[in-house]
Amino acid sequence: MTERTADPRIVPLIVERWSPRAFDGTALPAADLAVILEAATLAPSAYNYQPWRFLHATHGDANWDRFLAPLIPFNAGWAKDAGALIYIVSDTLMRGPGGANPNHSHSFDAGAAWALLALQATALGYHAHGMTGVDFAKARADFGVPDDFRIEAAIAIGRKDSPDRLPEPLREREVPSTRNPVANVAVAGSFGDLPTA
Numbered sequence: 001m002t003e004r005t006a007d008p009r010i011v012p013l014i015v016e017r018w019s020p021r022a023f024d025g026t027a028l029p030a031a032d033l034a035v036i037l038e039a040a041t042l043a044p045s046a047y048n049y050q051p052w053r054f055l056h057a058t059h060g061d062a063n064w065d066r067f068l069a070p071l072i073p074f075n076a077g078w079a080k081d082a083g084a085l086i087y088i089v090s091d092t093l094m095r096g097p098g099g100a101n102p103n104h105s106h107s108f109d110a111g112a113a114w115a116l117l118a119l120q121a122t123a124l125g126y127h128a129h130g131m132t133g134v135d136f137a138k139a140r141a142d143f144g145v146p147d148d149f150r151i152e153a154a155i156a157i158g159r160k161d162s163p164d165r166l167p168e169p170l171r172e173r174e175v176p177s178t179r180n181p182v183a184n185v186a187v188a189g190s191f192g193d194l195p196t197a
Contacts, residue, residue: 003176004016004176004178004179013119013122014119016122017118017119017122017127018127018175018177019118019127019128019177020127020129020174021078021079021170021173021174022081022162022163022164022166023078023079023081023082023127023156023158023159023160024083024159024161025059025083025158025161026059026083026158026159027058027059027060027061027083027084028058028059028083028084028157028158030058032124032126033058033157035120035124036117036120036121036124036126036128037054037086037117039116039117039119039120040052040054040117041113042116043112043113043115043116044109044112045105045109045112045113046103046104046105046108046109047094049094049109050109051090051091051092051094051105051106051109051110052089052091052109052110052113053091054087054089055089055143056084056085056086056087057084058083058084059082059083059084059158064085066142067085067154068080069138070134070136070138070139070154071131071133071135071154072133072135074133075131075134075154075156077167078166078170079129079154079156081158081161082129082157083157083159084156084157085154085156085157086117086154086157087134087139087143087153087154088110088113088114088117088151088152088153088154088155089110089150089152090106090107090110090150090152091103091149092106092149092150093148100148106150107152114130114152114153114155117155121157125159126157126159126160127157128155128156129156129157130153130154130155131153131154131156132153132154134151134153134154136151139151139154
């Protein structure tokens with residue numbers, strides 16, 4: 001397995017988190033899923049609006065096939081062995097007594113919730129893999145998501161298994177991915193001061 005390296009002051013859980021595709025097919029216990037989702041709800045959000053919503057199914061339950069169906073075939077091929085599937089949805093509006101206004105940060109805030117979800121899953125001995133390879137129109141229709149909410153991504157959570165259960169081309173990719181150096185993505189100054197690819 002490829003080992004990630006990072007400054008030793010970075011929280012080890014952040015370095016250890018990665019997104020495998022080989023899961024063992026066991027259902028995620030309801031108590032563990034509840035903790036993972038609660039961790040996600042502790043994310044920061046603009047005005048503390050908390051725009052995220054989570055639709056979920058666990059392996060083999062009455063909703064499982066319905067949650068697999070909107071995934072593109074590539075993702076469905078491995079996500080079928082996950083312990084749970086979650087669709088993260090964000091409210092595009094801030095609703096209050098004075099009406100509803102556009103929420104500029106709904107996707108940003110939902111992304112913060114996803115990050116905490118992934119870290120909590122890792123802390124409990126699971127792994128989470130986010131996916132945008134989704135037929136979003138089908139998911140919206142199948143799950144009854146209103147037009148003023150955005151389906152951000154699907155998430156597979158489960159216990160990691162041997163890469164041997166994956167098709168041959170995916171086995172060699174079943175390692176933590178590398179990251180761009182900070183110097184390539186952060187600059188003290190304007191966007192134009194960033195290094196070019």
